[in-house]
Structures are given as C-alpha cells and as structure tokens.
Amino acid sequence: NAGVTQTPKFQVLKTGQSMTLQCAQDMNHEYMSWYRQDPGMGLRLIHYSVGAGITDQGEVPNGYNVSRSTTEDFPLRLLSAAPSQTSVYFCASSYSGGANYGYTFGSGTRLTVV
C-alpha cells in the first residue's frame, strides 16, 4: 500500500544511547519531514528535506540528525538520547512546489528515554 512507513512503533532507550527512526515513502514525494508531538503542544518540526541530498533544520533540531540519500528514505537519528526526547515522533511527506498538495503521515513512533 502506498504511504509513509515508520519503524519502530515503540522504543525504549536508556539515556545516552543512540538510535535511528526510519521513515520511508513510496509516493515519490519530494518533501519529507519529522515532527515530535508532546502533550499540550502542537506538532513541532524537527528537520525537513525538499529532495535527495537537501535537508534543513526546523524548530527543534538539537539532538537530532537527518540525511536524505534517496527520495524514498528520511531517517532521523538521535545522537545521545535524553529524557527530554521522550515523545511521539511522526514522519510526513508531500509533493513540493505549490500549495495544492496534501500531506501523508506515518503512524508514529512512541519513544521513551529512561
């Protein structure tokens, strides 16, 4: 099925560990993005990409790295996990170049850092 696939769905990390959240889409979308969702706050943009080889920071990039080596994949790396990174993470994708395109979201990754 076409869409955005996020893995894993759940993860528990110890402080200081690193991990990669995977995001893949098969719709040939140029734009991909990572958000975190915390109680009482709207979704906040971590990093985004407008195409392979192009990434940029969002509102809350500290502690996270991304790369975009292919159109399909946009992994999010936590370099040294901290309890403040406990959150639900969503990946989303869209076509670029114009406002008339919707967004497709992944099912989310619930991350707990202890």
Add this chain to the structure above:
Amino acid sequence: KNEVEQSPQNLTAQEGEFITINCSYSVGISALHWLQQHPGGGIVSLFMLSSGKKKHGRLIATINIQEKHSSLHITASHPRDSAVYICAVRTETSGSRLTFGEGTQLTVNP
C-alpha cells in the same frame, strides 16, 4: 502568541449533536489543512483548503481568507468521531513546511 490558534481545546458532545471547531491564524497562508488523530493512532488528512468550503460525508470545512479563520463542522456526531482535530497552515513564506495548532480533543458520548 502562536501563529495558529484553535478553539476550543476540549469539547464534549452527545451523539447526534452538531459540532464546530475553530482555527484562527495570524499569517498569510497558501493552504490550510484539517487533520484527525485517533487515540494512540496516526494522523490522517481530512481537508486541504485555500478558499471556500469542502464537504466529505458528515464533515464540512470552511475558510475565510480575509478574516484568517477556518471552521471544521461535524454533523450528526458519532462516538467514532472522538479524536483530536488539528489545524495546520502552510504559510506563504514557509515552502512546504506546516505550522500546527495545538489540537482540539473531541469526545462524543453515546
């Protein structure tokens, strides 16, 4: 002040009631999106608007560009409509990036 404000934050309704959720924004936009998130679930796109009104089943979304305001209406509400409804805007200067409201938690009781 957030660029996107939603009201109410929480809404409880009885099955069958007509529901309205509001979204106001303070920036120029190229499109506004309404999203739905069920408890523990992913996020689904309901509508994308740049003008006027759209309808899908019992859901209706309207936007007034001059007043910088959008509403999401649910007619004949049902317990399965219980979810968080999120307003998000694509601003004129943000490219493909979205700015989100905090969401409205809707609970529809049978």
